[in-house]
Amino acid sequence: xxxxxxxxxxxxxxxxxxxxxxxxxxxxxxxxxxxxxxxxxxxxxxxxxxxxxxxxxxxxxxxxxxxxxxxxxxxxxxxxxxxxxxxxxxxxxxxxxxxxxxxxxxxxxxxxxxxxxxxxxxxxxxxxxxxxxxxxxxxxxxxxxxxxxxxxxxxxxxxxxxxxxxxxxxxxxxxxxxxxxxxxxxxxxxxxxxxxxxxxxxxxxxxxxxxxxxxxxxxxxxxxxxxxxxxxxxxxxxxxxxxxxxxxxxxxxxxxxxxxxxxxxxxxxxxxxxxxxxxxxxxxxxxxxxxxxxxxxxxxxxxxxxxxxxxxxxxxxxxxxxxxxxxxxxxxxxxxxxxxxxxxxxxxxxxxxxxxxxxxxxxxxxxxxxxxxxxxxxxxxxxxxxxxxxxxxxxxxxxxxxxxxxxxxxxxxxxxxxxxxxxxxxxxxxxxxxxxxxxxxxxxxxxxxxxxxxxxxxxxxxxxxxxxxxxxxxxxxxxxxxxxxxxxxxxxxxxxxxxxxxxxxxxxxxxxxxxxxxxxxxxxxxxxxxxxxxx
Amino acid sequence: xxxxxxxxxxxxxxxxxxxxxxxxxxxxxxxxxxxxxxxxxxxxxxxxxxxxxxxxxxxxxxxxxxxxxxxxxxxxxxxxxxxxxxxxxxxxxxxxxxxxxxxxxxxxxxxxxxxxxxxxxxxxxxxxxxxxxxxxxxxxxxxxxxxxxxxxxxxxxxxxxxxxxxxxxxxxxxxxxxxxxx
Numbered sequence: 238x239x240x241x242x243x244x245x246x247x248x249x250x251x252x253x254x255x256x257x258x259x260x261x262x263x264x265x266x267x268x269x270x271x272x273x274x275x276x277x278x279x280x281x282x283x284x285x286x287x288x289x290x291x292x293x294x295x296x297x298x299x300x301x302x303x304x305x306x307x308x309x310x311x312x313x314x315x316x317x318x319x320x321x322x323x324x325x326x327x328x329x330x331x332x333x334x335x336x337x338x339x340x341x342x343x344x345x346x347x348x349x350x351x352x353x354x355x356x357x358x359x360x361x362x363x364x365x366x367x368x369x370x371x372x373x374x375x376x377x378x379x380x381x382x383x384x385x386x387x388x389x390x391x392x393x394x395x396x397x398x399x400x401x402x403x404x405x406x407x408x409x410x411x412x413x414x415x416x417x418x419x420x421x422x423x424x425x426x427x428x429x430x431x432x433x434x435x436x437x438x439x440x441x442x443x444x445x446x447x448x449x450x451x452x453x454x455x456x457x458x459x460x461x462x463x464x465x466x467x468x469x470x471x472x473x474x475x476x477x478x479x480x481x482x483x484x485x486x487x488x489x490x491x492x493x494x495x496x497x498x499x500x501x502x503x504x505x506x507x508x509x510x511x512x513x514x515x516x517x518x519x520x521x522x523x524x525x526x527x528x529x530x531x532x533x534x535x536x537x538x539x540x541x542x543x544x545x546x547x548x549x550x551x552x553x554x555x556x557x558x559x560x561x562x563x564x565x566x567x568x569x570x571x572x573x574x575x576x577x578x579x580x581x582x583x584x585x586x587x588x589x590x591x592x593x594x595x596x597x598x599x600x601x602x603x604x605x606x607x608x609x610x611x612x613x614x615x616x617x618x619x620x621x622x623x624x625x626x627x628x629x630x631x632x633x634x635x636x637x638x639x640x641x642x643x644x645x646x647x648x649x650x651x652x653x654x655x656x657x658x659x660x661x662x663x664x665x666x667x668x669x670x671x672x673x674x675x676x677x678x679x680x681x682x683x684x685x686x687x688x689x690x691x692x693x694x695x696x697x698x699x700x701x702x703x704x705x706x707x708x709x710x711x712x713x714x715x716x717x718x719x720x721x722x723x724x725x726x727x728x729x730x731x732x733x734x735x736x737x738x739x740x741x742x743x744x745x746x747x748x749x750x751x752x753x754x755x756x757x758x759x760x761x762x763x764x765x766x767x768x769x770x771x772x
Numbered sequence: 773x774x775x776x777x778x779x780x781x782x783x784x785x786x787x788x789x790x791x792x793x794x795x796x797x798x799x800x801x802x803x804x805x806x807x808x809x810x811x812x813x814x815x816x817x818x819x820x821x822x823x824x825x826x827x828x829x830x831x832x833x834x835x836x837x838x839x840x841x842x843x844x845x846x847x848x849x850x851x852x853x854x855x856x857x858x859x860x861x862x863x864x865x866x867x868x869x870x871x872x873x874x875x876x877x878x879x880x881x882x883x884x885x886x887x888x889x890x891x892x893x894x895x896x897x898x899x900x901x902x903x904x905x906x907x908x909x910x911x912x913x914x915x916x917x918x919x920x921x922x923x924x925x926x927x928x929x930x931x932x933x934x935x936x937x938x939x940x941x942x943x944x945x946x947x948x949x950x951x952x953x954x
Contacts (some may be wrong), residue, residue, distance in 0.1 A: 283843040289910055289928050290903050401942035418944075430926025439930075501891045554918035558925050559940035593823070593917060594909040595924070600880045603821050607917055 240300075241267045241460075241499065241753075244483055244497035246512065248471045250737060251444050251723040252503035253448035254372065255502055256461070264457035269495055270449075271485055272321035273468040273508075273641040274299050274471035277329065279446050285438035295434045296330065297343035299323040301646070310630070310649040312687060314538075319690035320505060322641055325446035325466050326657045327505065327691075328737065332561050333442050335375040336734040337366050340386060341572045343626065345730045346470070349576045352625035353729035356551065356701045356710040363387065363759035364741035367466045370421075372741060373443045383567040386762070388731035394510055397422060400558035406584050406616065407564060409673035415568045416596035421581065422736075434560035435472045444560020446658050467493075468642035470517040472500060472720065480525070480720045488643055499751065503744075504725040507535075511634055511644050513697065513707070513714070513722075526697070526707045526714040533633055535626030535695035536648060541686040542580070542620040542662060544667035544674025551614035555589045558767055562586045563770035570623075570733045577659045578623050579733040579772030582667065585617035616676055618667045623733040624652070624688065626695040650688060660685040692736055711750050723747050781877050785864045793951035794899065795853035802845040802855060809859045810841060813901070817908045825915035825922065833911040836930070840907050854899040861896040863882040 283294035340359035377392035423443040466488035482496035514524040569580035635645025700706025703715035865874035910928035
């Protein structure tokens with residue numbers, strides 16, 4: 238049945254990265270990529286103008302709809318806008334924030350007694366992070382203390398400097414001994430504009446479509462096929478240890494099978510576990526890799542924390558400058574804060590906001606608009622709070638299928654009271670920054686929000702043994718020879734930062750494994766004497 | 773009619789009732805006569821709000837505006853019928869109030885009409901004037917607000933070669949004592 242060397246399920250950044258590296262090694266590699274979602278054209282000028290006019294992005298229709306998910310735990314799991322099911326995957330809507338995990342993130346269980354360790358340490362990914370930063374064109378700088386362990390690897394692109402609305406937060410940070418930093422961002426081309434980064438008309442922001450288009454348009458890749466609206470419904474097993482292919486359905490409802498020597502599930506933290514659960518057989522009665530009932534468990538994401546303040550007067554006419562944050566801090570994303578939950582801080586990029594067009598549409602004249610502009614301004618500090626994966630928090634199959642034939646999602650998540658208390662404690666730190674800026678805290682908008690599903694991890698977590706996780710350190714499903722998962726789902730911990738750079742690094746590492754190459758592990762350098770190292 | 777009712781604007785064409793949705797048309801090129809009438813409407817936005825920065829008129833935005841109306845006329849769903857309607861609304865308003873008076877009514881008196889337009893006049897405001905205002909703003913029209921403290925950047929502003937000599941955003945440089953050596 239092996240018509241292909243590889244079948245990759247999903248067409249996001251993981252599949253694109255693995256496929257590109259396999260094809261670089263051997264352009265005639267036979268690869269079939271099956272994507273459930275449609276192809277949404279990037280750099281489409283009419284689509285961009287529509288976005289300017291009505292705020293609707295061309296890929297918005299490829300998101301989860303409200304009736305397609307269910308949250309059954311005590312803590313609401315927020316699915317709103319958390320992924321895109323399309324060619325290019327969720328990189329179509331990501332902000333490009335590209336941060337490495339910290340060395341301590343790989344040892345969470347050892348350090349805190351909760352969550353899980355990674356089955357390897359930071360240095361196993363160090364060189365792959367570097368390659369990933371080049372692939373995504375990450376703009377960043379090294380001088381911050383949290384980069385003290387990686388001084389051998391410069392960022393490929395110069396950093397975006399702080400913008401003027403960062404200045405008050407910068408001073409509040411330094412007054413409160415919070416180290417200000419510059420956000421590393423994935424940008425292919427110099428920004429000629431901003432504010433509509435979620436759909437860039439110039440292709441300035443990295444998306445996986447860049448990689449997929451590149452490999453698809455290369456005439457040497459005669460055995461590469463990428464099929465959209467091809468929804469994989471089952472992985473076919475020929476024995477307990479070997480899978481032989483997949484069953485998928487096309488947009489017309491026709492059922493197909495395709496075979497491959499190796500199958501790599503690159504379907505994100507929701508669809509990857511669901512596909513394993515759906516792949517039942519006499520060898521795997523509860524789904525492939527699910528003999529210990531761990532598929533879908535340990536689901537975790539970031540909770541968003543918001544501290545909003547307001548002040549009278551905006552004579553400087555500060556406005557949103559970029560559509561991504563430039564000031565951030567990883568001071569609380571450090572070993573000293575790991576036990577009670579690390580916190581990654583950044584300024585809300587979208588405010589101060591002033592909608593000139595809306596004022597004009599309302600029929601206000603120029604002098605009135607300028608008076609309103611100068612009247613007041615708001616600032617908001619936001620944070621991602623790390624949470625630890627818990628056995629009872631899980632994702633399961635919902636009843637029904639969505640517009641692309643993917644099963645609905647059900648999540649049970651219960652945040653323990655002590656974690657809620659820690660979150661409020663962290664919120665107090667953030668509120669202190671707003672007060673230091675001499676802004677009046679907006680009590681209604683200063684809050685600990687629900688976990689947002691946009692950075693979901695843990696649902697097929699990596700482990701040394703099948704009793705503790707779903708995939709092994711090579712990302713192969715335990716007790717199988719030729720089935721892999723390459724997705725945020727394999728992260729044993731989510732840390733406090735965005736997962737895409739780490740996923741890209743893992744994808745590059747997986748490609749080395751598939752090619753039979755030794756891993757490019759790095760050697761840990763001697764520690765520097767920095768404030769972070771001392772903490 | 774009570775004293776609380778706003779004064780009626782326009783004549784029989786403007787006040788004709790039509791469905792709220794986009795007026796239907798097959799995609800196609802925008803007739804040149806319509807283009808010039810619509811360009812005058814777009815330019816009048818800049819004149820009425822004085823939102824242009826260091827520019828006498830909106831001519832520097834013409835390429836951007838032209839791309840916008842061309843794409844909206846020639847790709848589905850087509851705005852051709854909306855543009856034709858706007859030209860007729862403008863003609864009637866100009867006949868009734870003179871040219872400057874017509875723009876004054878459209879920009880400052882019709883009201884926001886952000887959804888569910890009921891008349892031909894409201895269609896013109898909702899689908900043409902409101903959208904042209906957004907195009908004005910993203911084409912650098914925001915820079916005329918705020919005097920010397922004006923913004924450098926704004927949602928959707930495409931700097932392009934015309935603005936290469938100005939900074940993209942207002943950068944913040946921290947005091948030297950805070951800066952770290954690279």
